[in-house]
Amino acid sequence: MERKEFLRNSIIGGASFMVPDLTKMRRSYSNSDQPFHLNYAIHDGMFKNSAGDDLLDQIRFAYEHGFRAIEDNGLMGRSPERQQQIGDLLGKLGMQMGVFVLEKGGNGANTLAAGKQEYLEIFLKGCRDAVEVSKRCGGKLTTVVPGDFERNLPEGIQTAHIIEALRKGAEILEPQGNVMVLEPLSDTPDLFLRTADQAFAICMAVDSPSCKILFDMYHIQRNCGDLIHNIDLNFSQIGYFQIGNNPGRNEPGTGEMDYRNIFKHIYTSGFRGVLGMEHGKSKPGKEGEQTLIQAYREADNFL
Secondary structure, rough: OHHHHHHHHHHHHHHHHHOOHHHHHHHHHHHOOOOOOOOEEEEOOOOOHOOOOOHHHHHHHHOOOOEEEEEOOHHHHOOOHHHHHHHHHHHHOOOEEEEEEEOOOOOOOOOOHHHHHHHHEEEEEEEEHHHHHHHOOOOOOEEEEOOOOOOOHHHHHHHHHHHHHHHHHHHHHHHHHEEEEEEEOOOOOOEOOHHHHHHHHHHHHHHOOOEEEEEEHHHHHHHHHHHHHHHHHHHHHEEEEEOOOOOOOOOHHHHHHHOHHHHHHHHHOOOOOOOOOOOOOOOOHHHHHHHHHHHHHHHOOOO
């Protein structure tokens, strides 16, 4: 090779070496510990391999990695002292409490569709207890699943029973600024509430700011599909989102659902509430937890 050609090739090679790799720079930014664009909520056990079994330590770990909310389905089953500890730590860190499940005996149990007074009283006690729990933890949102079908009654009658019960629950919650969010589920066909439009109609009939939809995207994808269109149709009544890919119900990037595009749509629609990470992890141990964090960084990188 002639000296002139050698020098020319060396300069070209050197120049390419010195040019910053923008892909790597973007990847480095996406791996930072800055807060996310949307407010994703971890749950107990999500980071136990990295932070230990204590939920308080998991909250601190989550904060250090950019998460600013938690949800805790079993919060009402914890001691009042523990509820207060969780609320105090969230307040100190400037984090939010997402949903906790209103106790009524289980998803299908004591169904409000039946119109039975004893079931109604269980539900209303759960509403009163939820108000007290919210005072300790700082969270205002409580998940409600109306229960199973009451197969011996027409569906319209069951719907009317549910609306009546929820109106009475709203009378307890609304003065305190608490909100029950109704969750359509895909777990079993025995559950009465299964679609977003069904929940929308019930919320409109209850007609209270304390009755909204919990739009669990995993369940809606399984029962309805057409996810973004369904978000738009029901948006005015959505009080909370939950996340989970399908199939598998794991973190974004593990299934058919394009969460980067979904998150962008939710963000540009103006939602600034909490999105619960109600899903598992595709990999075990600390590796799975780091994979989950990176999956959220990638899905949240939509601006």
